[in-house]
Every structure is written in C-alpha cells, then in structure tokens.
Amino acid sequence: MVISPFLGGMIDIIGKRGYLALLTAVLTIPVFGLLAFSDVYPLVATVWLGLTYSFAAASMWPSIPLVVTQATVGTAMGLTTSIQMIGIGISNLVVGQILGSDKAG
Known part of the structure; x- marks a missing residue:
C-alpha cells in the first residue's frame, strides 16, 4: 500500500x-x-x-x-475489468465447491 x-x-x-x-x-x-x-x-x-x-x-x-486506440480506451478498460470480475466470481464458486464438498461420504 x-x-x-x-x-x-x-x-x-x-x-x-x-x-x-x-x-x-x-x-x-x-x-x-x-x-x-x-x-x-x-x-x-x-x-x-x-x-x-x-x-x-x-x-x-x-x-x-x-x-488500443484512444477512442476505445474506456471500452477496453471496462471489458478488462469485467473479465477480471468474472474470473474472480468463478474462482469463488470453485473454492466454495471444494470447501463445501463432503470428504467422508
């Protein structure tokens, strides 16, 4: 920081x-x-x-x-942020599935 x-x-x-x-x-x-x-x-x-x-x-x-061209910087930044957030969301779902799985059964 x-x-x-x-x-x-x-x-x-x-x-x-x-x-x-x-x-x-x-x-x-x-x-x-x-x-x-x-x-x-x-x-x-x-x-x-x-x-x-x-x-x-x-x-x-x-x-x-x-x-990227200057005219598309905003779109490129938005698209990049969206893809990053999708990846984070999917990662959280995968980790939740792994941690929630029943290992004994």
Whole structure:
C-alpha cells in the first residue's frame, strides 16, 4: 500500500512492462507453496503476494491505453475489468465447491 503510488512512475522509467508482468506471475507461484507446505510465518507470504500483485497491476493496467486506440480506451478498460470480475466470481464458486464438498461420504 505504501509503495503502490510510486510503482507506476518507477515502471515508466524502467519500461519492459511485459517482462515485468511475466516475472510477477512467476514470482507469485511460490507464495502458495509457502502457505500450504511450510512453517513460514504467513505474514511473509502475504507481503510477498501483495508486492507481486502491486507490481503486476502497476505494469499491466497502464498498458491497455498503449495497445488500443484512444477512442476505445474506456471500452477496453471496462471489458478488462469485467473479465477480471468474472474470473474472480468463478474462482469463488470453485473454492466454495471444494470447501463445501463432503470428504467422508
């Protein structure tokens, strides 16, 4: 939360948004292994996840106006947000189904 406002400016200076987005996706994977299979304090994994998500958001969302015409930026942002929310909704349904399943029966 503290560094997020500065990430956009830093990424504008560095560039390489695509590589950074890929790197953040790869760096997110070990977080779930840490949470599931280790005795590492959960705050470590939570901070790691927050940092990777902040870098991912700061590198991907500003890329949309760079790849679509100025006349379609609003539509592209709306469509992207809608697709993201559909994914979050489906993920919640899947997790609910997994957690609600009866393992004994």
